[in-house]
Amino acid sequence: MSLATPRVRAPAWLSGRVLLAFAAVVVLLWAAPLLLPMSEYTHNIVGLTFMYMAAALAWNWLGGYVGQISFGHSAMFGVGGFVAARAMLSLGLPFWAGWLAGGLIAGAYALVWGHPTLRLRGPYFSIATIGVGEATRLVATYWSGFTGGSSGLSLPLAGGPSKFQLYWYGLYLAAGAVALSYWLRRSRVGLALLAIKEDVEAAGDLGVNAAKYQDIVLALSGTVVGVCGGFYASYQAFIDPQDMFSFDRAISFILMAVIGGLGTVLGAAMGAIVFVIIQEFLLASYSQLYLGLYGILLVLIILFEPLGLAGLLLRARRRFGWRPKPGVAAGGIGSTAAGARLPGVTAGQAAPPVEPPAQAESGPR
Amino acid sequence: MGEALTLAISAVLLAGFYAAMAYGLGLIYGVLRVVNVAHGGILMAAAYLAWQLFTRFHVDPYLSIPVALVVFFVVGAAIYRLLVRFLPRGPAGAVQSLLLLFGVWLVLRNLAYLLFTGNDQAIRTRYATSAVTILGDSYSLNRVLVFGISLVALVALHLFLTRTYWGKAIRAVAQNPESCTLVGIDVERVYVLTFGLGTALAGLAGVLASTLFGFNPTFGATELLRSFVIIVLGGLGSVVGIALGAAVLAFAEVFSIYVVPSYLTSAVGFVLLVVVLVLRPGGLLGQRVLR
Numbered sequence: 001m002s003l004a005t006p007r008v009r010a011p012a013w014l015s016g017r018v019l020l021a022f023a024a025v026v027v028l029l030w031a032a033p034l035l036l037p038m039s040e041y042t043h044n045i046v047g048l049t050f051m052y053m054a055a056a057l058a059w060n061w062l063g064g065y066v067g068q069i070s071f072g073h074s075a076m077f078g079v080g081g082f083v084a085a086r087a088m089l090s091l092g093l094p095f096w097a098g099w100l101a102g103g104l105i106a107g108a109y110a111l112v113w114g115h116p117t118l119r120l121r122g123p124y125f126s127i128a129t130i131g132v133g134e135a136t137r138l139v140a141t142y143w144s145g146f147t148g149g150s151s152g153l154s155l156p157l158a159g160g161p162s163k164f165q166l167y168w169y170g171l172y173l174a175a176g177a178v179a180l181s182y183w184l185r186r187s188r189v190g191l192a193l194l195a196i197k198e199d200v201e202a203a204g205d206l207g208v209n210a211a212k213y214q215d216i217v218l219a220l221s222g223t224v225v226g227v228c229g230g231f232y233a234s235y236q237a238f239i240d241p242q243d244m245f246s247f248d249r250a251i252s253f254i255l256m257a258v259i260g261g262l263g264t265v266l267g268a269a270m271g272a273i274v275f276v277i278i279q280e281f282l283l284a285s286y287s288q289l290y291l292g293l294y295g296i297l298l299v300l301i302i303l304f305e306p307l308g309l310a311g312l313l314l315r316a317r318r319r320f321g322w323r324p325k326p327g328v329a330a331g332g333i334g335s336t337a338a339g340a341r342l343p344g345v346t347a348g349q350a351a352p353p354v355e356p357p358a359q360a361e362s363g364p365r
Numbered sequence: 366m367g368e369a370l371t372l373a374i375s376a377v378l379l380a381g382f383y384a385a386m387a388y389g390l391g392l393i394y395g396v397l398r399v400v401n402v403a404h405g406g407i408l409m410a411a412a413y414l415a416w417q418l419f420t421r422f423h424v425d426p427y428l429s430i431p432v433a434l435v436v437f438f439v440v441g442a443a444i445y446r447l448l449v450r451f452l453p454r455g456p457a458g459a460v461q462s463l464l465l466l467f468g469v470w471l472v473l474r475n476l477a478y479l480l481f482t483g484n485d486q487a488i489r490t491r492y493a494t495s496a497v498t499i500l501g502d503s504y505s506l507n508r509v510l511v512f513g514i515s516l517v518a519l520v521a522l523h524l525f526l527t528r529t530y531w532g533k534a535i536r537a538v539a540q541n542p543e544s545c546t547l548v549g550i551d552v553e554r555v556y557v558l559t560f561g562l563g564t565a566l567a568g569l570a571g572v573l574a575s576t577l578f579g580f581n582p583t584f585g586a587t588e589l590l591r592s593f594v595i596i597v598l599g600g601l602g603s604v605v606g607i608a609l610g611a612a613v614l615a616f617a618e619v620f621s622i623y624v625v626p627s628y629l630t631s632a633v634g635f636v637l638l639v640v641v642l643v644l645r646p647g648g649l650l651g652q653r654v655l656r
Contacts, residue, residue, distance in 0.1 A: 067460055116639050122459040123400035124642065127593040131635025134587060138628055247586060251471070258464060288479055295471030302465040303451060 018182075026175050033167060044163050044235075045280060050170030051231045052272040054177035056256035057265070058224035061184055061217050063254065064263030067197035068118065068214070072129030073225050073253045075113075075136035078244035080106035080226025081233040085153045086146065095161055099230030106226020107219045114218040118211065121200060137245035152240025155233060166235055173231060174269070177224055181265045184217070193217060225253070248291075255294050258301055261310025270309045371502045372619050378504060378512045380615035382573055384608050385515035386588060387595035388522060389566030391607055394596060396539045396559040398459070399449060402466040404567050404592060405585025406473035407437060411571025412486075412580045413477055419488050426488050426576050427510065433568040441564025442557050444469060449560065450553075470585075477582035487579040511573045518569060523604045535559055587631040594634040598641055613637070 033043055055077065063069050084102030087093040093101065117128045140147045147153065161169060184190050195203035196210045203210055233239045243249070252275065260271025283290045305311040386408070393401045401407075411433050418424040418432065448465055452458040496503035526532040538545050538555045545552050574580065574588070591614060599610025614634055621633045 069460055069463055120642055123402075123463055124597070126463055127400065127402075127590060128635065128638055128642075130586060131590050131632065131638065134590070135629070135632035135635055138632060142626070142628055247583070254464070254467075262460075289475065291471045291478070292475030295468040295473075295475065298468030298471065299448065299465055302461050302468070303448065306461060 022175075022178070022182075026171065029171055030168065040164070043167055045276060047163065047167035047170040048235060049272055049276045050167070050174035051228050051235070052252075052256060052276060053174040053269045054170075055225050055228040055253055056260065056268040056272045056275075057174075057177040057181045058221045058228070059253035060257040060263065060265075060268040061181065061193075061221045062214075063257055064261075064268070065184060065190065065193040065197065066214055066217055067122070067263075069122075069126045069254065070129045071126055071247075071250050071254070072113075072132035072136070073221070074133050074245050074247065074250035076106040076110050076222040076225040077229040077232070077249060077253075078136065078140055078241065079109050080229030081239050081244050082140065082147050082153070082229075082241075083226070084230030085155055085233045085239055088155060089153065095230075095234050099227050099234070102230035102233075103223040103227035106229065107223030109226075110222025111215060111219045114222070115211075115215055118214040118218060133245065133247060133250050137241065137247075140241040140245050147241045150240065150242060152238060152243075153233075155237045155239075161234060163235065166231070170231065173227065178265060178269060180220075180224070181268070185265055189213065189216075251294070255298065258298060259308050261308035262306070264307065264310040266313075267308055267310030274309065367502075370500065372622075373616070374499055374502070374504065375508075376615040376619040377612070378508045379619065380608070380612040381512035381515040382508075382570070382577070383591060383595055383615055384611035385518050385566065385573065386570035387592040387599075387611060388519065388604075388607055389563040389570065390589075390592040391596035391599075392535075392566065393560055393563035396535055397449070397556060398454065399452075399462045399466070400459075400593070401560075401563060401567075402463055402589065403444065403469040403473065405589035406470035407440070407564055407567035407585075408571035408574060408588050409477060409580060409582060409585040410440075410473050411437060411568040412575035412584060413481055414568075415572040415575040416481075416486050416488055416580075419490070425490065426572055427514070430514070430569060430572050433572045434565045437568030437571075438561040438565040440568075442561035444564065445557050445560035450556070474582045481582070483581055483583075485579045485581045488575050490576070493576075507576045511577060514569075514573060518566070519604055519608070522566070526604075531555070531558060535562075587634075590631070590638075591634050594638045597638060 032038065038046075055073075059070065059073050080099075080102035082102075083105045084095075084098035087098035087101045088095060113132050117125060117132070120128055141150060143149075144151075184193070192203070192208045192213050195206065195208050196213060200210050229244065232244075256271040256275045257268045258271070259274050260269065261267025278293070279290070282293070286293075301308050305315075307314065389407075390401055390404045393399060414433055414436065415426045415429045418429040419426055424432075444466075448469070449462060452461045452465065490507075492506055495506040497506050497509045498504075499509075524532075526536055534545070534550045534555050535558065537548075537550060538552055538559075542552050545555070570588075574584075578584075595607060595610035595614055597610070598613050599606030599608070614637060617637055618630050618633045621630060625633070
């Protein structure tokens with residue numbers, strides 16, 4: 001057996017069908033506002049949903065793929081937003097350059113706090129990120145020279161993209177995040193991340209440099225969330241630190257990913273849709289209930305379907321006789337690399353039985 | 366020198382409260398390996414309980430401590446029995462319990478918001494502005510009282526854990542649950558007891574906090590961070606370690622005013638956490654197990 005280097009070819013994870021479906025969805029969404037009678041409100045909300053999708057997916061790289069739950073992603077969102085706003089206001093950069101600058105600086109900022117903090121695992125890391133979010137919020141609120149303090153910053157309306165145009169930029173952002181998520185999930189890097197999630201020490205023994213991979217993922221995640229912050233700044237045309245850096249914002253990323261399905265690609269995207277629907281339609285009328293509603297949702301999901309919407313989808317498909325290939329279910333909340341284990345089983349005793357095992361039918365009655 | 370002494374005494378007074386605040390979190394983590402993220406929410410809820418008892422029934426906040434202990438013991442036992450019990454133990458359950466208890470915290474916050482609005486509240490007793498003189502400088506009476514009650518609570522807890530059957534059972538389960546079942550300890554009951562006890566301690570800390578600080582439904586996030594820093598600094602679970610961790614944090618925070626603007630005080634804990642975890646992952650005393 002020789003260890004010849006494999007020839008250059010399309011990576012195994014990139015199947016034609018997936019690529020086709022992805023392209024079709026993107027084209028459909030791209031053309032939708034031109035073909036469908038869409039109210040301005042819906043148009044804008046869908047554009048914002050794209051941004052949330054990208055942010056949720058980016059959070060999910062760290063929270064879902066590596067299993068490091070970050071309560072501090074509002075920091076990068078805010079940094080991205082304010083750097084972008086400043087770049088447009090003070091430097092007169094075009095909006096896209098502002099977003100890019102915001103993203104890059106947010107990514108660098110993520111590395112600065114993340115490199116030492118990512119040595120911590122699980123709850124240690126999570127609670128440290130609460131500190132990151134809080135400290136960043138405080139500094140941003142008091143650094144009024146840069147952020148405008150509690151009165152915030154208003155962006156020039158001229159020169160930037162209109163809300164109408166932002167729909168398409170949001171779409172590109174979300175599409176890029178989906179593609180990147182897919183790549184991260186299925187590539188060698190994704191395997192390394194899964195290994196780190198399962199057992200850092202074992203992964204280290206196999207030659208996976210956990211520190212390096214986690215740094216890369218956090219920087220990537222911070223960059224994308226930073227770009228989302230820039231997008232949000234352009235979308236709102238006004239940002240203030242209390243909103244951009246709020247704990248509620250940090251929570252929103254977690255909620256979207258957990259509602260949709262921790263560690264899944266489609267799940268996090270679906271989670272963003274559900275999040276916006278809840279936010280816009282349910283909570284418009286019951287705004288005092290939103291935290292509690294999300295809290296209850298979180299509890300129910302963790303107890304009954306830790307893979308969220310993606311888990312429900314898997315369950316539904318399995319009911320119709322579809323068997324997941326190994327690897328499909330991998331990466332859930334308490335995953336195993338084998339992926340053959342059903343997501344419901346890992347939820348512990350609380351999870352209701354996924355379905356009667358197939359053998360029961362073939363066995364003697 | 367005089368100023369430094371004043372700050373040092375302030376720090377000691379603060380450390381007493383911090384130790385009481387962190388112990389509940391440490392106890393639950395030591396035994397169940399679950400970080401009770403709802404800890405901050407319990408603190409907030411207990412502060413509101415004391416406030417309600419004070420404004421409605423004119424109960425002195427210090428007299429509402431027994432009520433809070435009972436109420437939050439039941440709340441904690443319920444959280445364990447109804448929710449946490451169903452999650453897997455070990456690393457797979459860590460993320461789940463984190464998110465689950467975070468959900469509980471959100472619900473608590475929302476409840477407080479619905480019942481009492483988002484306004485800042487404070488308990489103003491008649492003696493709220495009284496002061497006590499220690500070594501030539503005066504300190505708020507409330508801070509001294511809180512320090513004293515915290516000490517009593519810590520000593521009582523230490524005696525409970527070392528002298529009683531259930532206390533010893535808790536420590537045994539922290540070390541090895543499997544062996545405990547072999548010698549006939551009802552591990553499940555120990556878990557309920559631990560979660561109840563840890564939550565009751567958070568309730569105590571919440572009542573104490575209500576006499577020192579103003580609070581609103583978001584109260585508790587930095588307290589959670591501080592408690593966590595303390596149990597990590599002190600090594601999880603021993604009384605001495607917790608006291609040491611609390612002292613280090615309190616001194617760092619109080620003396621940080623020489624170095625950073627005062628609004629950054631709550632970030633000091635975070636910096637300390639990162640520094641210690643990078644240098645000494647096992648905590649200052651290098652112990653992780655509840656002894």
